Amino acid sequence: MKVCVVGSGGREHVLAHVLGRSAEVVVTPGNPGIPGSVDMPAEELAADLFVIGPEAPLVDGLADRLRAQGKAVFGPGADGARLEGSKAWMKQVASDAGVPTARYASFTEEAPALAFLETLPGLYVVKTDGLAAGKGVLVTESLAEARDAVRSYLSGSAFGDAGRTVVIEEGLRGPELSLLAICDGTRAIALAPAQDFKRVGDDDLGPNTGGMGAYSPVPFVSPVTVTEVMDRHVMPTIHALRGRGIDYRGVLYAGLMFTPEGPKLIEYNVRFGDPEAQVVLPRLSTDLAELLRQAATGRMQDIVEFRQVAAVTVVCASDGYPRSPRVGDVIEGLAEAAAVDGVSVYMAGVDRDGQGRLVTAGGRVLNVTALAPTLRRAREQAYAAVGHLRWPGMHHRSDIALEASRFD
Numbered sequence: 001m002k003v004c005v006v007g008s009g010g011r012e013h014v015l016a017h018v019l020g021r022s023a024e025v026v027v028t029p030g031n032p033g034i035p036g037s038v039d040m041p042a043e044e045l046a047a048d049l050f051v052i053g054p055e056a057p058l059v060d061g062l063a064d065r066l067r068a069q070g071k072a073v074f075g076p077g078a079d080g081a082r083l084e085g086s087k088a089w090m091k092q093v094a095s096d097a098g099v100p101t102a103r104y105a106s107f108t109e110e111a112p113a114l115a116f117l118e119t120l121p122g123l124y125v126v127k128t129d130g131l132a133a134g135k136g137v138l139v140t141e142s143l144a145e146a147r148d149a150v151r152s153y154l155s156g157s158a159f160g161d162a163g164r165t166v167v168i169e170e171g172l173r174g175p176e177l178s179l180l181a182i183c184d185g186t187r188a189i190a191l192a193p194a195q196d197f198k199r200v201g202d203d204d205l206g207p208n209t210g211g212m213g214a215y216s217p218v219p220f221v222s223p224v225t226v227t228e229v230m231d232r233h234v235m236p237t238i239h240a241l242r243g244r245g246i247d248y249r250g251v252l253y254a255g256l257m258f259t260p261e262g263p264k265l266i267e268y269n270v271r272f273g274d275p276e277a278q279v280v281l282p283r284l285s286t287d288l289a290e291l292l293r294q295a296a297t298g299r300m301q302d303i304v305e306f307r308q309v310a311a312v313t314v315v316c317a318s319d320g321y322p323r324s325p326r327v328g329d330v331i332e333g334l335a336e337a338a339a340v341d342g343v344s345v346y347m348a349g350v351d352r353d354g355q356g357r358l359v360t361a362g363g364r365v366l367n368v369t370a371l372a373p374t375l376r377r378a379r380e381q382a383y384a385a386v387g388h389l390r391w392p393g394m395h396h397r398s399d400i401a402l403e404a405s406r407f408d
């Protein structure tokens with residue numbers, strides 16, 4: 001089987017790596033650190049299966065355009081991708097389907113939005129309706145800060161058109177979980193749960209990022225909890241989509257928070273998580289290419305199997321990330337890092353300079369992933385590899401999987 005992966009980050013690198021166990025893989029546009037990268041429009045490539053990594057091309061209808069050419073595509077059409085492209089629509093679908101989620105309302109006008117804020121109990125969440133590269137969410141205990149965000153989002157000054165509709169939610173508290181389900185239009189099957197670390201600094205301090213690290217499995221999540229989330233969140237959503245005439249084939253990624261009243265939906269994404277994919281996919285013993293081909297063609301098997309190994313990913317970020325990442329710094333120590341037992345280094349924001357050296361080219365630069373029998377061991381190996389890497393201003397969190405590894 002020949003598979004074409006669309007995208008250019010660490011998620012696409014791990015997709016290519018794991019798909020490559022059984023398939024021939026090309027990645028477009030990829031990056032200079034991902035083997036098999038070819039910078040050509042997906043519409044001009046031939047493959048038995050197309051796997052679309054990021055949300056932007058999905059929201060933009062790439063899956064529809066490829067399907068119109070008769071191609072097998074893993075990834076929802078623009079209709080289903082609205083779950084991520086419009087948070088207001090996502091909340092509407094979730095509410096209609098009876099999915100447990102935070103209380104919310106959406107607004108285009110300032111006065112009613114500010115009035116709704118006043119009714120919330122004290123942790124305020126303000127989100128852009130549209131895509132904002134993972135940065136359009138403010139969670140704050142300060143009513144003044146929440147009010148300022150509402151004003152700057154609605155005026156377009158903060159996020160352009162993405163913020164002209166805002167979603168305001170009650171803030172929930174509790175541990176977060178990412179549960180990714182593979183869907184074939186009617187069925188959904190859960191992958192192993194993962195936990196992501198969203199804030200830039202240790203102890204969850206500092207601004208939100210795309211994700212600074214992840215691990216899987218998650219010791220506090222039992223198979224019973226996974227079944228409950230599939231029954232109460234994922235399957236009702238797939239049925240609600242079908243009821244709207246949407247044939248959803250791709251990943252439905254449920255971002256959940258464990259509250260005292262049980263798991264509640266925070267968000268849906270319409271793609272593999274980044275960096276969750278880096279810890280979930282390498283653990284698969286099921287053939288990924290075959291699983292995704294089946295989902296793309298609407299006839300999925302109902303078992304996925306995972307190896308009894310733990311995975312930890314630490315994201316190494318460039319100076320200034322997430323506010324203003326600096327690019328062009330030469331990356332050193334890659335060979336030593338990759339030589340650490342059980343470690344793979346997935347390339348995210350990288351490029352080559354005029355002398356052919358690998359340099360930073362984005363905020364999240366490298367995803368250092370270790371597989372080992374226990375989370376504790378995987379964590380030690382990932383951090384041993386990170387210790388070999390350097391460029392000016394490189395930073396990473398030092399507490400990825402720390403709490404969870406105490407369960408080993």
Ligand code: AMP
Nearest residue numbers: 102125137139169170171172255266267
């Ligand atoms: P989202 O892009 O919707 O996933 O939001 C990014 C992050 O903001 C989430 O992973 C949570 O950490 C946080 N967040 C979003 N919504 C809420 C909420 N209702 N209560 C508490 N935290 C939230």
Ligand code: GLY
Nearest residue numbers: 210211273274275
């Ligand atoms: N790691 C969070 C995301 O992929 O949206």
